[in-house]
Amino acid sequence: MRGTRTRHVVLVGGGHSHIQVLESFATQPLPDTRLTLVVDRPIAIYSGMVPGLIGGQYRAEELEIDVAHWARRAGAQVIIARGVRIDAENRQVAVEDGPPVPYDVASFDIGSTVAGLDLPGIREHALAARPINVFTREVEKLVARARAHDPGDPFLVVVVGGGAGGIEVAFALEHRLGQEAKGQVEVLLLEGGPTILPGYPQSLVRRVQRHAQMRRIAVHCHEKVVAAERDALRLANGENLSYHALLWATGAVSHPIFRDSGLSTDERGFVRVRSTLQFEDYENLFAAGDCATLIDHPKTPKAGVYAVRQGPYLTGNIRALLAGKPLRSYTPQSDFLTLLNLGGGIALGTKWGLSVEGRWVMKLKDRIDRRFMQRFQLSRRAGPAS
Ligand SMILES: Cc1cc2nc3c(=O)[nH]c(=O)nc-3n(C[C@H](O)[C@H](O)[C@H](O)COP(=O)(O)OP(=O)(O)OC[C@H]3O[C@@H](n4cnc5c(N)ncnc54)[C@H](O)[C@@H]3O)c2cc1C
Structure with a gap:
């Protein structure tokens, strides 16, 4: 995809991977590229701290990432709208209440929804x-x-x-x-x-x-x-x-956008992606986080830790595709540290078949979560506003 004409990269969704893409493009802009973020709401919530918010441990603003702000820092146009359909042949994303957004390269990090909402009542x-x-x-x-x-x-x-x-x-x-x-x-x-x-x-x-x-x-x-x-x-x-x-x-199921667009999905409607995070059938479309199912690792849990880990691969591969360079393969880690916040300062943890509990586990979880948030909240305060 090398050339002199300006290419248009469209990011749909403001999840854990896309925030890293925006951070990278803010510090190291893409040459000859126009960037657009399509997101249904300007503020994203970091899910790892939600139980702590419910339990009264955190304030709402401690979980918030201003993705629209990050997009502007990356020089992107921001469209606050829900992406509803992908026309992969004509390279357009249809959005609610607005004209379609054309792209050369598009990436999706739109998370998931919960199963069973269609049951009566x-x-x-x-x-x-x-x-x-x-x-x-x-x-x-x-x-x-x-x-x-x-x-x-x-x-x-x-x-x-x-x-x-x-x-x-x-x-x-x-x-x-x-x-x-x-x-x-x-x-x-x-x-x-x-x-x-x-x-x-x-x-x-x-x-x-x-x-x-x-x-x-x-x-x-x-x-x-x-x-x-x-x-x-x-x-x-x-x-x-x-x-x-x-x-x-x-459990998690996909938003209908991929199935409604006639794309290759798994049985829960998540789009199937190669190890490079490119769609199975289209090399100029990427997906990461919950909304993507890796063809080679279809049982990878729908958890934020994977969306976080995929961020650097997604960033690098969008850059590589635009530069005509080889893309890197992402392999999910076989196990990850799961930390469950039980409220009252107690958490449980598990990895490699072992489990632990206590106040120190909660302190560890708090440290990990705050470190991720600081990366996006401190820079938000420090960075130039648009
Ligand atoms: C209560 C709860 C607690 C959890 N705790 C943990 C935990 O401790 N650790 C862990 O690893 N995982 C946890 N998870 C799972 C975790 O929430 C998800 O795996 C994670 O959020 C997925 O990240 P993501 O980047 O794929 O999407 P998300 O973080 O969900 O981000 C999706 C983004 O896309 C936007 N969006 C959605 N649809 C559209 C659309 N059509 N058009 C445009 N924008 C759109 C959203 O507004 C949002 O900005 C928890 C889940 C829940 C429900």
Whole structure:
């Protein structure tokens, strides 16, 4: 893709990989290139600290990355709109409420959404873990409701989804509501499969169960929610359960954009990418983070740590493609350090089949998360505003 004409690079989404692309282009601009960021909201939220925000450990602004600001520092035009379709043949991205955006090279880092929102009543009555900014805002309203709740009547919280996200949400809420609600709080975590934390070591599962018993959290597996009404949900076995707050933290599925565009996707609708992060069928289209499934490593978890690690590869490969140089292959690490914030200053950690817990684990998680945020927040204060 070498040439003298100005090329147009379009980044869609402001996730963990794209923020690094923008940082790199801000410090080392691309020659003969025009840059555009299409993002549905100017501020991105760093998900690793969301349980801490819910639990009252962090303030909202400590989790915020101003991606629009970073884009302007990189000399990019910013279009605040949702990308809804990709016309790969004509090299255009269709956006909501605006003209299509033409590109020579485009990259997608748009994250994921949660599964099961189309079940009856879920969209209307459950609070979904994604989009995260809506989730965190609505959690504050939930806390206010719990505060105002009749102290004589236990406030019942149901969290659906026994993966890492659902567990952190359940513990964080139990901790926060335990401090702020006047009456008793009961938290019920429902998992449709046979175990919580599938794919994680048994020792971690046992630690979570032990902590749940010590707190007010009941964990029930083999419980599939099939529908919800305003104050009760229905399980697959026909049972109805009442609730005051219903939170939906089931597994990740893709936004419809890739499937709607007729591109090659996996069974959950995520776009299939080569090890260079290029689309299977188009070398001028890239994707990273949750929204991409690596053809050679399709079971790679949808976790922020992978999106972070892919950032430098994505940056380098966009540069290499434009310069007509060879692209680098990304191989996901076979295991990564998972840290679960249980609230109250306690975290669990697991890697290589081992698990640990304690206040020091929380301190480690806090240090890792803050280091990532400082990189994008300090520079934001230091850098020239547009
Ligand atoms: C409650 C919770 C806690 C979690 N905790 C952890 C954790 O501790 N560690 C961990 O590794 N993972 C964690 N995860 C998973 C983590 O959130 C994701 O894996 C991670 O956010 C993926 O990063 P990403 O860059 O792919 O996308 P995201 O960070 O989701 O960013 C997507 C970006 O694209 C924008 N966007 C979305 N759709 C469009 C569109 N159509 N057009 C334009 N822009 C769009 C969004 O506004 C956002 O800027 C957690 C998830 C949840 C729900």
